[in-house]
Amino acid sequence: MSRIEGPRGTREEEFKKVMKLIDSVFRGEGFPSPSKQELYSILLNRDNLENMRIILVDGEPVAHLGIHEGELVIYGHRMKVGSIGSVCTHPDHRGRGYATALLRDAIRKLNEDGVDVMLVSGDRGLYRRAGCAPASKMYAFSIGKAELEQFRDPGIELVPYREEHIKRMIEIYEREPVRFHRKLEEFRRMLISGSDRNVGAETFVVLQRGELLGYLSVQPPVEPGVSYLVEYAGSRWAAVGAMGYIFDIYGIDELRLVVPFHDREMIHLLRIRGLEGVPVEMPGYTVKVINFVGLMERLRPYMEERLGRIARLLGFRCEGERYLIRLGREELAVEGDADLVRLIFGSAEGSGMIPETGELKVLADLFPIPLVYPGLNYV
Structure with missing residues (x-):
């Protein structure tokens, strides 16, 4: 009879084994070399062990669910958010309800921790059965080469961010009306690791005559010829004027981005350049009110x-x-x-x-x- 333990947090001495489990499930051919610890460092790190929830069989971790607790700032008002990711089970132990047990445990823990909303990176039956649903109104836009010149302002420069830019980038991000609360250490980690999806995003600052007006975080091409703008902050007109330079950096044919419904300025700037956004829920996520x-x-x-x-x-x-x-x-x-x-x-x-x-x-x-x-x- 196997000995089953958990769900519970990860212990210090178990961290490497848990990371090996996660990498074995999520990494495969076609993905770049950095481990998920590097890519998702706000979630998978030794400072977050209690929120790296696991189930063990005979002392070996076989299933994992990661939680990152933070705050969302909405026009100055805050709500507590629990983000769920890196949910996985070893192939030899699937079909035994471990992921369901971990998700129930996460909901219980988030409720006890005073979290208001759970944000899950994924949309599958496991999450739907727990009351998660696609949510939020956003617009998906696509910029192609035919529109390129409208997105290339000759007075704008787009260059990789450097350490000396971070303070100004944080100031710019703090002025976003709807944003995550990010500690300085978290922001730095995110910029270094690039946390979007399985391929790290690269961040560039938008300059005009040396003045830093905003930044763009871009996912390098995963699909042939296609990149995703995964985050932007600061001046909208400057951001739009910098988007064309992403085509030069990556040699792409198409840039895709998602704009929340409340960002009317960005939507307007894209529409007057001939683009029509497709209404979508937040791509790749489901939400549950805790x-x-x-x-x-x-x-x-x-x-x-x-x-x-x-x-x-x-x-x-x-x-x-x-x-x-x-x-x-x-x-x-x-x-x-x-x-x-x-x-x-x-x-x-x-x-x-x-x-x-x-x-x-x-x-x-x-x-x-x-x-x-x-x-x-x-x-």
Whole structure:
């Protein structure tokens, strides 16, 4: 009879074995050489051992789920976010419910830690069954060679970032209206490792006459001739004027990017250059609300900015997986975790759940609450 232990955190002496497990599952032919520890260093590192959740069989780690706890800043208001990634099981131990057990353990831990929202890098049945759903309205854009000259400003330079740029880059990122809270050490780690997907993103600063106006983080081509702009910050017109230079750097034919619905300036600048974005949910991610009532109370000041005094009259409660919002004599009932995610954070087609008449129609001025594509925060 095998001895099964966990889910639990990783111990110091187990770190190398856990990393070997993760690399054996996620690394294969066609991927570059850096290990996942280098690429996802905000998640897989010795400072985060308790959040590297594992199951062991006869003392050997056979399944892993990583958690990174942080904060999302939305127009100055904060909510706690738990990002989930590097979920894997050794091929010899699959089909025994280990990933399900790890995900339940993660949800329990996040709830105990006071986390409001879980952001999962992935979309599969395992996550859907746990109440995760695709969410947020974003627009997918594609720039091809035919549009290239509209994205190449001769007064702009695009150069690899250097250590002396980091302080200014942080100042620029801090001015983003919707962003992750990043400690200096985390920001530096992300820039060094390049955390997007299985190929590290490279970061460039946007300069005009020596003044640093923004930065672009770009995933080198994985598909032939295609790169992805995974994060941008700072001046939108300067960013747009720098995008054409990415084609020169990588010799690509196409640059793809995703823009959240709230970034109206970037959407406008792309549209006046002839591009039409395709509405999508946040690509590659699913979302789950961990604590509905806690999240709503945490965002009460945000509601006041949107709704005024009415915000104090809104009531929130839950009955199992039934979520209720009350205003006066009216009540909106949301059935299930997936619909709750779509109501709060939106979807490509809209939630369709907000009443068009009555007192609760004010919810249209509150939802959806914007999210940002994780970019360098990818885990």
